Amino acid sequence: METERYFDSLKEKIKELFVMIHHGHAVPAEQRRYVEGFMHASLDLQIATRQDLEALMESVNQEVFGMSIEERRKRYPEHGLSSGTALETPTYQRRGVKIDLGDEEGNAN
Numbered sequence: 001m002e003t004e005r006y007f008d009s010l011k012e013k014i015k016e017l018f019v020m021i022h023h024g025h026a027v028p029a030e031q032r033r034y035v036e037g038f039m040h041a042s043l044d045l046q047i048a049t050r051q052d053l054e055a056l057m058e059s060v061n062q063e064v065f066g067m068s069i070e071e072r073r074k075r076y077p078e079h080g081l082s083s084g085t086a087l088e089t090p091t092y093q094r095r096g097v098k099i100d101l102g103d104e105e106g107n108a109n
Contacts, residue, residue, distance in 0.1 A: 018064040
């Protein structure tokens with residue numbers, strides 16, 4: 001697996017979001033979820049840790065805004081992702097809801 005290419009692509013995707021935020025545009029929910037999914041895939045494939053992803057986001061934020069994420073959130077509270085972080089655990093998982101996707105043939109159990 002080409003992890004370097006993966007991380008280059010992820011960095012560009014995160015940068016697109018941060019540039020939109022920097023310019024005062026709302027990040028479309030679909031685009032935010034796509035990047036979140038991309039990040040979660042790296043966790044599932046065990047090619048990154050949460051700390052790796054947080055460091056990447058911090059680095060890109062520094063590049064775009066010239067300050068840390070924490071500084072940006074304090075100075076510009078309106079410049080943020082609606083979820084607070086692209087690594088936030090979905091609500092249904094935090095509440096312990098199990099989703100039944102059915103068996104391999106697509107039949108619900």
